[in-house]
Amino acid sequence: MSLNRRNFIGAGVAAALPGSLIAQVVGADALPATALPLPAVPGLPKPSLLTDARPVASSLGLDPRIWNWRSGADRNGPMPANYYEASLSEWPAFGPLPGDQSCDVVVIGGGLLGASAALHLAEAGLDVIVLEKDHIGSGASGRNGGQLTPGLARWEAGTMAANLPPDEARRLWRFASVEAMELIDSLSARYDFQCDRKRGHITAALHPGHMGALVEGADARRQLGDRAVRVIGPHEVQEYVRSQIYHGATLDSSGGQLQPLALLRGLVYGFVQQGGRVYDGTPVQEIEEGAGGTTVITERGTIKARRGVVLAVHSSTFRFLPEGSTTLPFVTYVAVTPKLPMPISELLPGDLPVYDTQFQIDYYRAVRDNRLLFGGQGTGNSWSPRDVNNYLLERIRTVFPQWEQPALEYSWGGISDVTINGATDSRKSAGKIPVYIVHGWSGHGVAQTVRIGKAISDDLTGRNDDFAMLTQIEHGRIPLGNFLAPLVIPVAKGMFGIKAALQPSDMVSF
Structure with missing residues (x-):
């Protein structure tokens, strides 16, 4: 028996709030679109990966709930850069909105979703402005684990196959797997930027009973026409991960890893080459939809959007x-x-990123200059650097006991968001000037954010109905969800932590 990740929050909310909604998806055939870049715009350097990280201060504004830590950094000094920022060349701030403007589309939020939507809209010939309240890369897009996994947030192949007609399930799975991965590769080639993209991914079973759920997942993917995953036993796992705690795994050749901040900067670089405008340090106060257009209001001025608004915050x-x-x-x-x-x-030895199947998953991968990136946990409130470091060091010792004295040089926190049913919440307003809204990535969405950004552009320009397919997924409301997280997340974790202890063969992951 298994309880997949999408069920976790539903049960937690059910313990604190009544009710939830189940999803359905419908859609039609997609039509591919391509575009060629314009000549480079002087002034914005192409993002460049360094050989190794430098001990520098961060130039990115951060949400006050999160932090960066670096070994040896002055506690009374400026916030240190996280590893991603520290391993990239300097990048300029774009500056705030200079005053009232107009354009075809306003994109609110300079993360992967916003950057992808803006880039594809600009490639289609639209005049686009991106607004970012802090700096490019300040949020989750510049702070995530960098793992590339297929699926629509926590909707994996088995969920799609169980809830959708076969053709629709196959279409949605391909959208959220092969198409998402291939789009990243095509964009990095088109704009000639590096993001340390590597292919292949391991999901390792922490208990023998978890192998059944992994086999079911692999079989569901084959049912949807995906043969990129295979099941391997405990001895073959050793060819990829030198740890004795795993009882087998699935090996996914379509997943992978990358440096997420490098990818984000590459997309923004491409957008600027297409003539796009970016303003950071410009939080949006309100969006007003009217008969004559939609107005985005900031304290530094307003922007009239003639064709659409993308809310990617x-x-x-x-x-x-x-x-x-x-x-x-x-x-x-x-x-x-x-x-x-x-x-x-x-x-x-296989140089592949790893997820495991324990309740609070570990994920880890090799990064530049012979370092290990290691992540995990999910909390309703922000933990302190000391607590996080102690937790992650203990997990490293558990996975790799042959490494007698592991240490950390960088650590940081980041904020994600989870829906009740585990799927991404994609919406489009009914007005003449549509507002596109996408959120609820549930900790899984590096590749999918980029693909959905393209789907928004294709919808607005009438190329296909991929985005309409996504909007058919229904989502239950969580009143005061932003304030209830410190209560609901611990309740859910407590419930399933007990279940995992009593029935360790049941796969319950968060």
């Missing part, structure tokens, strides 16, 4: 939804070690 979407939120925010944590005292291949 992730865990802050609730501020713009008068009917109530459909997500709960939660905080996750990532750390990076110093250079290892042994070759990283002694721990990860």
Whole structure:
């Protein structure tokens, strides 16, 4: 028996709030679209990955609930950069909105979703402005674990196959897997930027009973026409992960890893080459829909959108939804070690990123200069750096006991958001000037954010109905969800922590 990740929040909310809604999806055939870049715009450098990270201060504004930590950094000094920012060349701020303007489309939020939507809209010939309240990369898009996994947030192949007609399930799965991964590759090639993209992914079973759920997932993917995953036993796992705690795994050749901040900057770089305008340090106060157009209001001026608005602000979407939120925010944590005292291949000979199947999942991967990135946990309130570091170091010792004295050089927190049913919440307003809204990534969505950004562009320009397919998924409201997270997340974790202890063969992951 297994309880997949999409069920976790539903049961937690059910313990604190009444009711939830189940999803259905309908859609039609997609029509591919391509575009060629314009000549480079002077002034914005192409993002460049460094050989290794530098001990520098962060230039990115952060949500006050999250933090960056670096070993040896002055506690009374400026906030240190996280590993991703520290391992990239300097990048300029764009500056705030200079005053009232107009354009075809306003994109609110400079993360992966907003950058992808803006880039594809600009490639289609539209005049686009991106507004970011902090800086490009300040939010989850520049702070996540960098793992590329298929699926629509926590909707995996089995969920799609169980809830949708076969053709629709196959279409949605391909959209959220093959198409998402291929789009990243095509964009990085088109704009010639690096993001340390690697292919392949391991999901490792922490208990023998978890293998049944992994086999079911692999079989569901084959049912949907995906043969990129295979099941491997405990001995073959050793060819990829030198840990004795796993009882088998699935090996996914379509997943992978990358440096997420490098990907984000690459997309923004491409957008600027297409003539796009970016303003950071410009929080949006209100969106007013009227007969003559939609106006985006900031304290520095207004922007009249002639054709559409894209709301890509992730865990802050609730501020713009008068009917109530459909997500709960939660905080996750990532750390990076110093250079290892042994070759990283002694721990990860296959050089593939790993997820495991325990209740509070571990995920880890090799990064540049012989370092290990290791992440995990999901909390309703932000933990302190000391608590996070102690937790992650204990998990590293559990996974790799042969490494006698592991250490951390960087750690940080980030905010994600989870829906009741585990699928991404995609919406489009009914007005003449539509507002597109997407949130609820549930900790899984690096590749899918980029693909959905393209789907928004294709919908607005009439190329296909991919986005309409996504909007058919129904989502239950969570009144005051942003304020209930500190209660609901611990309740849900407590419930399923007990279940996992009593029935360890049942796969319950968060």
